[in-house]
């Protein structure tokens with residue numbers, strides 16, 4: 070979501086003739102787009118702000134090697150929502166206040182850099198309501214994010230998102246379709262619809278599944294442009310079998326789902342307020358595999374939630390062995406102030422959390438390697454995303470199952486769909502060979 074929102078900010082800047090600075094010493098405005106999900110990410114932002122403020126002081130005193138000119142600092146994102154004016158910045162713009170961005174730019178443009186501007190916009194200058202950005206396109210990209218929802222009403226006990234991004238707001242289908250048409254005209258080949266709990270999308274009686282149907286019809290009626298559609302994240306409690314039916318009907322939906330499980334123990338799932346059991350999750354996975362046998366699944370797993378026992382942890386390992394996720398984002402419990410879990414007793418000691426997390430990561434690594442090895446020799450269609458960073462004679466590509474493949478080739482192929490054979494595995498990336506016939 071932050072990547073999509075950063076791309077939208079870059080577009081607004083470019084529309085107002087701002088240019089990317091070579092480095093901080095050359096910048097008029099420094100934007101720090103922040104995440105609050107983990108403490109460590111916030112700590113890094115505090116460090117960055119201290120550095121920026123030191124450079125600003127040097128600009129005033131004329132001392133120091135860089136920062137010889139004044140600049141403004143804007144903190145955007147979830148930390149701005151959570152901490153507001155406690156942050157040491159010229160402007161703070163929480164996720165719900167994104168519509169203020171052009172007004173902040175206008176203020177900097179009008180008042181210049183030498184005038185000490187107020188800490189943020191005055192009430193009169195603020196936009197009155199949350200608004201989605203119209204376009205989240207990054208220049209030259211073949212894949213793009215399309216946010217369709219903002220906020221979350223689920224209140225998982227460990228999660229800060231409902232407090233920083235607020236209640237669920239769905240984006241009007243007409244705006245979503247307009248963005249999809251604009252992306253297609255820019256030769257984007259793949260879009261990922263975004264929402265914190267995307268299955269809860271609801272706009273004036275239009276459900277998520279109805280929106281998917283509208284998007285599929287729009288894409289099928291297009292010449293060229295977008296071919297593949299993904300969506301994330303799916304919450305098991307809201308995932309309906311109608312979603313699978315729409316995916317089965319329309320081939321534009323990639324055969325990959327990110328279905329967050331978080332834990333394998335019902336006791337922990339209840340404590341986390343996830344509102345499904347592991348049996349219900351497994352039944353949902355069965356249902357998905359019956360309708361879409363080749364679908365790959367990925368997930369999030371949270372280990373070390375307060376009260377987690379060795380038996381709870383073992384149940385998570387069991388669930389992972391049963392589902393065999395292609396990959397999993399694994400993390401340990403990190404208390405976030407303001408969430409229901411912040412004050413829960415019975416915290417799992419750090420060394421236990423880290424041991425369990427290592428075991429989860431090791432198991433997932435084995436499963437991923439087994440699944441990927443079994444694919445060697447197969448023929449796949451890949452989307453060429455760009456040049457390999459390691460070798461510019463090679464191209465980085467992705468399958469619809471969200472597997473990475475490297476094939477030989479040059480930049481003229483970026484954006485093409487290519488038939489390839491998977492020949493070998495290097496870490497989690499395939500080496501492939503293009504099939505010409």
Ligand code: SF4
Pocket residue numbers: 221222223224225228229230231265266304
């Ligand atoms: S569904 Fe739960 S984990 Fe996901 S954003 Fe909402 S509260 Fe957080």
